[in-house]
Amino acid sequence: NAGVTQTPKFQVLKTGQSMTLQCAQDMNHEYMSWYRQDPGMGLRLIHYSVGAGITDQGEVPNGYNVSRSTTEDFPLRLLSAAPSQTSVYFCASRRDRANGYTFGSGTRLTVV
Amino acid sequence: AQSVTQPDIHITVSEGASLELRCNYSYGATPYLFWYVQSPGQGLQLLLKYFSGDTLVQGIKGFEAEFKRSQSSFNLRKPSVHWSDAAEYFCAVGVISSGSARQLTFGSGTQLTVLP
Numbered sequence: 001n002a003g004v005t006q007t008p009k010f011q012v013l014k015t016g017q018s019m020t021l022q023c024a025q026d027m028n029h030e031y032m033s034w035y036r037q038d039p040g041m042g043l044r045l046i047h048y049s050v051g052a053g054i055t056d057q058g059e060v061p062n063g064y065n066v067s068r069s070t071t072e073d074f075p076l077r078l079l080s081a082a083p084s085q086t087s088v089y090f091c092a093s094r095r096d097r098a099n100g101y102t103f104g105s106g107t108r109l110t111v112v
Numbered sequence: 113a114q115s116v117t118q119p120d121i122h123i124t125v126s127e128g129a130s131l132e133l134r135c136n137y138s139y140g141a142t143p144y145l146f147w148y149v150q151s152p153g154q155g156l157q158l159l160l161k162y163f164s165g166d167t168l169v170q171g172i173k174g175f176e177a178e179f180k181r182s183q184s185s186f187n188l189r190k191p192s193v194h195w196s197d198a199a200e201y202f203c204a205v206g207v208i209s210s211g212s213a214r215q216l217t218f219g220s221g222t223q224l225t226v227l228p
Binding site for chain 1: 154
């Protein structure tokens with residue numbers, strides 16, 4: 001089925017390690033975003049993209065990098081993992097501003 | 113800065129009872145408003161959205177929401193709750209960001225428990 005695919009679903013990192021969370025969508029959506037979900041805080045925007053080659057920072061961008069070389073893919077990179085980055089990460093995409101987001105199923109990340 | 117408040121962290125209702133989940137927003141212009149539902153271990157699913165026009169919006173799964181500008185509210189309602197509605201519900205407001213793209217600010221969520 002068409003949608004947003006996130007990998008991996010679970011990940012444990014040691015402090016200081018780096019990794020990339022993958023996100024791919026097959027709906028030809030221009031807008032893609034990364035959110036983190038923490039208990040009692042809802043979802044907070046990390047980075048977003050309005051099209052291939054265009055990215056911008058959200059509410060909590062520190063410690064994360066993104067790139068958007070294709071319409072389909074929007075990977076999130078953790079450069080040097082910290083325990084404060086333990087969270088559930090959601091990737092989402094939408095066609096344009098007039099539509100709601102379609103969310104991936106999430107990546108649960110634990111940094112020890 | 114924009115904000116979204118969901119004043120009820122946890123709500124419990126009996127199956128078949130009516131439901132209202134509250135959402136208040138703070139934003140200078142007319143917002144885009146959304147309600148999402150999240151089942152355990154899953155991503156978020158869009159229930160409904162408001163952009164303009166009729167202030168009563170119908171969504172999926174029998175949900176509706178009413179935009180009240182004077183109260184800065186966008187409450188979610190369902191006349192008769194089913195056990196499968198037990199989940200966490202998020203209200204979100206779409207705002208203009210520096211890139212002229214509307215990004216979403218989410219409330220902290222309301223956990224719904226349905227009693228048999």
